[in-house]
Amino acid sequence: MPDLSPLDKAKFAAAKRAASFVEDGMRVGLGTGSTAAWLVKCLGEMVREEGLRITGVPTSARTAELARQVGVRVVSLDEAKWLDMTIDGADEVDGDLNLIKGGGGALLQEKIVATASDQMIVIADVSKQVETLGSFPLPVEVIPFGWQTTKVLVEEALIGMDVLGRDAGLRMDGDAPYVTDEGNHILDLHLNRIGNARQLSLVLNQIPGVVENGLFLDICDILVIGHGDGRVQVRDINEGSVEEGRLDFLETNNLFDDILD
Incomplete structure (x- = not known):
């Protein structure tokens, strides 16, 4: 070794x-x-x-x-x-x-x-290992078409969620947006603490443009x-x-x- x-x-x-x-x-x-x-x-x-x-x-x-x-x-x-x-x-x-x-x-x-x-x-x-999820930014995979609109919808949805932060940022790869193997982009949500992960996951996946989120429940x-x-x-x-x-x-x-x- x-x-x-x-x-x-x-x-x-x-x-x-x-x-x-x-x-x-x-x-x-x-x-x-x-x-x-x-x-x-x-x-x-x-x-x-x-x-x-x-x-x-x-x-x-x-x-x-x-x-x-x-x-x-x-x-x-x-x-x-x-x-x-x-x-x-x-x-x-x-x-x-x-x-x-x-x-x-x-x-x-x-x-x-x-x-x-x-x-x-x-x-x-x-x-x-953590007591409560959320210190690590939550990734949300979104399609490139209209991603800025999707970002706004995500941030609006976070207003009603049990989270401490609501900042969403587009993941970058140098000067260009990061692209997943499926050709999508990723929004990283800086939430600090997620009080109700199940509710958050359901709400995020109902937003048009969101493909999937990084909560594995x-x-x-x-x-x-x-x-x-x-x-x-x-x-x-x-x-x-x-x-x-x-x-x-x-x-x-x-x-x-x-x-x-």
């Missing part, structure tokens, strides 16, 4: 533990983001060294590219039709395993893939939290169980060297 920061160790520990849930022959949704990238690398190592046979359904073009690089067979969701599980990261997760996702810009495909799965496992470092089944010292906590909301463990970091050369960025 290369010389990792505590944060990278936490992400790797969560990803490594989550990879142990994957069994031969499974169809697995592959998330997007830095923690999910560790997971893809772990699965690639299992494919190469243990002969694991799985089919991966990526949630973004960059995840698909990484999966192919490490030897994971990739197909589309239409080809797979239904998945055994999806493993993905999160920007925030509360005590009920509700999430904010979309910091990496892939929330639409991530939500479609997650809901087409028998089980969703979320991997995260301990810093992503009642979707996550298992949360795997990694710590910088290698400790891992696995919480299963359906079983009502919490499991503690530890991953030993070994000084070995492996697939993970090139993922550090």
Whole structure:
């Protein structure tokens, strides 16, 4: 294992533990983001060294590219039709395993893939746990046509919501608007605190021009939290169980060297 920061160790520990849930022959949704990238690398190592046979359904073009690089067979969701599980990261997760996702810009495909799965496992470092969602800006994917009008409608809708902030900003990629894999834009809502996530999600998705929002409610089944010292906590909301463990970091050369960025 290369010389990792505590944060990278936490992400790797969560990803490594989550990879142990994957069994031969499974169809697995592959998330997007830095923690999910560790997971893809772990699965690639299992494919190469243990002969694991799985089919991966990526949630973004960059995840698909990484999966192919490490030897994971990739197909589309239409080809797979239904998945055994999806493993993905999160920007925030509360005590009920509700999430904010979309910091990496892939929330639409991530939500479609997650809901087409028998089980969703979320991997995260301990810093992503919060009492109440909302400190992380809530991403809302909108179509480019009339996005400024959509932004105004979103801001007006927020007036009646239980939130502390109401600023909405268009996500940029340099000097141009950020464009998702589906060709859409993203509004980041700086809400600070979301008092009623369920109500907010319903209201946002009724606004013309809004494609989907980054609130993932009642979707996550298992949360795997990694710590910088290698400790891992696995919480299963359906079983009502919490499991503690530890991953030993070994000084070995492996697939993970090139993922550090």
